[in-house]
């Protein structure tokens with residue numbers, strides 16, 4: 001049986017086209033709510049014809065660290081991408097981590113392509129495209145920056161980066177590519193625009209999952225193995241009055257230590273902050289004598305856990321040199337900010353929903369096929385999805 005090995009794992013070759021879908025911000029409740037509302041019949045059938053599981057994503061529960069974990073089959077300690085943003089101690093500056101130069105290993109997408117597989121990758125936002133497509137021989141484009149040929153293929157205009165249609169474009173492109181090119185391996189990654197605004201079971205959320213259900217059903221009808229997970233969950237992060245519930249950690253530390261003694265980095269920060277105001281539930285702090293501060297920060301209302309660098313790197317499998325002296329995670333309904341003055345919340349048209357913490361670690365892990373040989377007590381991760389979809393699917397019985 002043909003197989004490939006990459007990043008310490010071995011994967012069997014596809015027995016039929018494999019489509020791995022990362023639904024950005026898909027808290028586990030979204031899908032059962034859509035099924036209950038009667039708008040997602042394909043997903044509703046997976047309970048009997050396929051496999052429904054849940055898994056843990058990587059912390060910080062952000063988009064890039066998790067997408068890269070999924071496509072490498074490894075945690076951030078291996079691939080190096082632990083946020084959108086970090087403080088480069090050597091350069092002494094805060095930098096974006098979305099350049100492939102920060103990637104420390106190859107993707108299994110590229111490994112399969114190198115071994116001769118036809119591979120296609122479609123992502124909603126362009127920020128992920130260069131990382132996911134690193135050294136990939138195959139098709140790779142974003143909906144955000146789709147070119148004329150792609151627009152003609154998909155038959156949809158290029159949507160706004162802040163829209164549900166940006167994700168629909170990804171699914172529509174996936175179906176068209178499967179019909180035209182029949183790639184053996186396809187990775188589709190959406191955007192969490194809808195999940196940041198709409199809770200599970202709300203009309204906007206159900207409309208999104210109904211849309212997704214229609215495209216997945218078409219991929220299923222095309223004879224694809226479908227494996228679906230999320231990069232992270234999503235929770236309400238606001239007070240009863242609708243205002244965001246924020247610990248402005250830079251302001252707190254400036255008050256305690258004096259201005260400029262500590263540097264709070266929010267790795268959620270990226271060029272697209274309108275829908276969350278750069279507020280998430282994970283921060284890292286560069287500060288001397290962090291150990292002494294840890295207890296004090298941990299006693300702040302809304303802080304769930306404070307870890308020193310080494311402990312955080314161990315527990316969350318992070319590259320220690322790309323995090324600060326402390327890692328701070330806030331509770332389920334609280335986010336961490338830097339200084340109040342540095343957050344522009346004018347784009348928040350709905351009460352804040354966000355992610356980043358341990359409270360957003362659970363994600364769905366679904367397959368349109370039965371699995372076998374998965375150990376009962378195995379802690380499943382979203383980045384086990386290729387292993388499960390390739391090494392653990394039941395053999396197809398000829399009809």
Ligand SMILES: [Zn+2]
Pocket residue numbers: 024025062063064192231232
């Ligand atoms: Zn995300």
